[in-house]
Amino acid sequence: MDKQAMTAELLKAIKTYEELGFRYLPLKQDRITDLLHSRPVYAVSESREKIMTAPQPCLSLDKDSALQQLKEEIGDCTRCRLHKERKNVVFGEGSSEARLMFIGEGPGRDEDIQARPFVGEAGRLLTRLIEKMGMKREDVYIANIVKCRPPFNRDPEQDEIATCKPFVERQAEIIHPGVIMSLGRVSAQSILGMKMPIGRMRGNFFSFHNIPLMPTFHPAYLLRNPKDKWLVWDDAQKVLEKLKN
Numbered sequence: 001m002d003k004q005a006m007t008a009e010l011l012k013a014i015k016t017y018e019e020l021g022f023r024y025l026p027l028k029q030d031r032i033t034d035l036l037h038s039r040p041v042y043a044v045s046e047s048r049e050k051i052m053t054a055p056q057p058c059l060s061l062d063k064d065s066a067l068q069q070l071k072e073e074i075g076d077c078t079r080c081r082l083h084k085e086r087k088n089v090v091f092g093e094g095s096s097e098a099r100l101m102f103i104g105e106g107p108g109r110d111e112d113i114q115a116r117p118f119v120g121e122a123g124r125l126l127t128r129l130i131e132k133m134g135m136k137r138e139d140v141y142i143a144n145i146v147k148c149r150p151p152f153n154r155d156p157e158q159d160e161i162a163t164c165k166p167f168v169e170r171q172a173e174i175i176h177p178g179v180i181m182s183l184g185r186v187s188a189q190s191i192l193g194m195k196m197p198i199g200r201m202r203g204n205f206f207s208f209h210n211i212p213l214m215p216t217f218h219p220a221y222l223l224r225n226p227k228d229k230w231l232v233w234d235d236a237q238k239v240l241e242k243l244k245n
C-alpha cells in the first residue's frame with residue numbers, strides 16, 4: 001500500500017473511532033509513525049480530514065475524559081482470575097495533569113474495600129513522602145500494575161500482570177507525567193520487563209514510554225525496614241531534580 005492509500009486508511013479509521021464517540025485513540029506513537037513512514041502523528045485537529053503534528057503523546061483532547069473512558073472500558077472487568085475474589089476494581093486516582101505518577105503493584109485489603117489506591121498504612125507513608133516532596137496527594141497520580149487485589153496479598157502472576165498492565169500503560173500515556181516512580185520489585189520488574197533486584201534498580205532512571213522512570217522501594221517494605229527510608233528519600237531527591245529540569 002502506498003503512502004497516500006495508508007493515509008486515507010488511517011483517516012478512515014480515525015473517523016470511525018470519532019463516530020463511535022471515542023475521544024482517545026488507542027494507538028501508540030511509534031505504530032502511527034511506522035504507518036506513515038516516520039511522519040509523526042499524535043493528534044487530530046478540529047478538521048477531521050487533516051493530520052497534524054502536536055507535542056501530545058496520544059489523540060486525547062481532554063485527559064479527564066480519556067481516563068474516564070478507560071475506566072468505563074475496564075468496567076466490571078473479568079479479564080483475569082483476580083476478578084473472582086476482589087470487592088472493587090481499583091482504577092487509580094489523582095490529577096490527570098500530574099507531573100509525578102506513582103505505580104505500585106496491586107491493591108491490598110484496605111484498597112480493595114475502599115476502591116482507592118494506597119489508603120492503608122503503606123498508603124499513609126506514601127502520602128507523607130509526597131508531602132515531604134513539596135506536593136499534595138491530589139497533585140500526583142497513583143495507580144497499580146494490577147487493579148484487583150490478589151488473594152492473601154500474594155504477588156500477581158505473570159499472566160495476570162500481562163492482562164492488566166496495558167491499562168496502567170494507557171493511564172501513563174494519557175497523563176504523560178514528567179517522571180514515574182515505581183514502587184517495589186513487582187512494579188519495577190513488570191514495567192521494565194527486567195528481572196534485576198529492586199535494590200540494584202532503585203536510584204537509577206529508566207525509560208517507560210519515553211517517560212523517565214525511577215524504581216524505588218514499596219512503602220510496605222519501608223514499614224518493615226524503616227532504616228531504608230533514606231534510600232527512598234535519596235530517590236525522591238533525584239526525581240525532584242529531574243522534574244525541575
Ligand code: SF4
Nearest residue numbers: 077080083147148164
Ligand atoms: S486485575 Fe486487571 S485484568 Fe484482572 S480482572 Fe482486575 S482489572 Fe481485569
